[in-house]
Amino acid sequence: MVEPRVYEAMSQPIVGIFDPYFVAVTEDIRTGLRELFGTGNDFTFTVSGTGSAGMEASVANFVEPGMKMAVLANGFFCDRISEMARRHRAEVVRLEKSWGESFSDAEAQEFIQRERPHIVAFVQAETSTGVFTPGKSICDAAHKVDALVIADTVTSLGAMPVEVDRNGIDIAYSCSQKGLSAPPGLSPITVSPRAVERLRSRKTAVDAWYLDLQLMDEYFEASKKYHHTPSITLFYGLSESLRIIREEGAQNRWSRHRRAHERLVQGLKELGLEMLVPAGRRIWNLNIPVVPEGVSDASVRKHLIEHHGIEILGGFGPLAGKVFRIGLMGPLASEEGTDQFLSAFSEALAACGYRMPTLAR
């Protein structure tokens, strides 16, 4: 859900990309993003594309042909980043788990220690499974072998503390439409000083010109050198979203998402549903309960949208038909939003033949 103020901001007249007003807008965005990423990185701005553009910018700029990239692979976006790394000619090694499972600190450390890669990639909030991985132990292990760490924070940024600096993440990217509640189309990215140093000492040019972070940096930094024409309208929207977040306070916003998540989990438990991921490993703004035995997830989702105007997603890949994926973020992450959803969901389950087990009652 996008706030009305954000739609209003996007109807402001478009100005030139070197206009002092627009430059001020880009600076505001960078300041807001640093707070939400939890970083002091100068090198923080937006890539002109969606979350996958940020993912590919992270891969293309830090992989040189023949480098080894180690992926902690337990979901759809771990597979996507592996595929991108192969295309940019990395040697990809993977530690695999079933979708929905997490890596223990020891497993991650042992894998990184053994492989000694140039780059490690993990997904902090895996949209396909609901697993949250803060990343501190991964980053610690990676830095011991002098590897950089890329973290996918597409689903976490704005809804949960990402803590780039505290976790030791070198490169994190995200999107504008989930936790930030702006329209899709921009990909926030932040790069640590040690990763910037690595970037500046590359031996080969980045093959993806459009995603070349050093060229983008020359536009966003003082020299304002032309690279491409950013989408002024989307910057207006993101800037207003970040202003709304600043007014609430980042800590308050994160707490609100945690409370809505806990209320939802409790409600789902009372309905007799189990969560796919154990407590402590769950994303707050994307809740993934298991579809109860004998219930068709597609029928429930169809009923929800047709009778209540609420869209939730199903599982896909190995989780197809097995889970519901319930986004509860931005303005919707409230007591009322949660209760309204639970009431509709309970009705939809019943209409699709679900009978609560006696124990849960």
Place this chain on the structure above:
Amino acid sequence: MVEPRVYEAMSQPIVGIFDPYFVAVTEDIRTGLRELFGTGNDFTFTVSGTGSAGMEASVANFVEPGMKMAVLANGFFCDRISEMARRHRAEVVRLEKSWGESFSDAEAQEFIQRERPHIVAFVQAETSTGVFTPGKSICDAAHKVDALVIADTVTSLGAMPVEVDRNGIDIAYSCSQKGLSAPPGLSPITVSPRAVERLRSRKTAVDAWYLDLQLMDEYFEASKKYHHTPSITLFYGLSESLRIIREEGAQNRWSRHRRAHERLVQGLKELGLEMLVPAGRRIWNLNIPVVPEGVSDASVRKHLIEHHGIEILGGFGPLAGKVFRIGLMGPLASEEGTDQFLSAFSEALAACGYRMPTLAR
């Protein structure tokens, strides 16, 4: 200038990327783009990025490592596409001319015949110089040696007839913010059936995953397979812009731009200014007069924006300080728009010390 209706369209609520309403919006856009490109190509949609993303998609998808790409190089964007091709590991050969000069049919043909490249690239409307090159003779020569042709139509689409099919262009890309008068952020692209065939028979994967046209096609075509999340808001804006163009009629819109251009050239001539590019080779919506002897282009531009609120651009690269670049497109390409500009420009020139030569008077 973006029409108020386009801003209104962009404040429509965001829906999901598989929502039937959004699918209808994407189909409308594809139909509108085909008319303006002058093509029957099925493979016509938008890349989620600015014009340079469309440029790189064209290069990355049709270049395989070691292929030869021939560039007709007479301006800034010819250099940019050469740079991209090198990064995607093409062997780049160039026929060079000074900025502002055009290639004769014979020169282009002789170059292509001699080099026998896999791909030829040219810029139909070169923003840095004001030169327009329709491309028919280039395409004819390229097809004789079985090469594909990429055309940059960033500045021409929507303001001039691009005539993809009539000229024989295989791949054309553009942007949303110039001739189409929507906000920046999307890059329309069209691919001929013979180029699609070449794409399908690639031996290597496209290194730029985000710009992989076959993956995008799977989303835009019937299968609706997820690739990335397009910016719903920008699609609403582009769709409304194309509706406005349809209401006026493409032919009428092109004629209006031609008339405004002719009126402006006449007015500039009466002021004693010369155009950089000879008649018949000029872009209609981007007019490039030479800065008169003894006048500082920066002062004139500063005066124009401070006293009249009108922004025009200067030259850059080898044309720095030597030309003005005057965009006259979309709603502004009218008799009134032209006269208003000429009156302000004349005042600004005089204020900056320009005295009309006696002959021009």
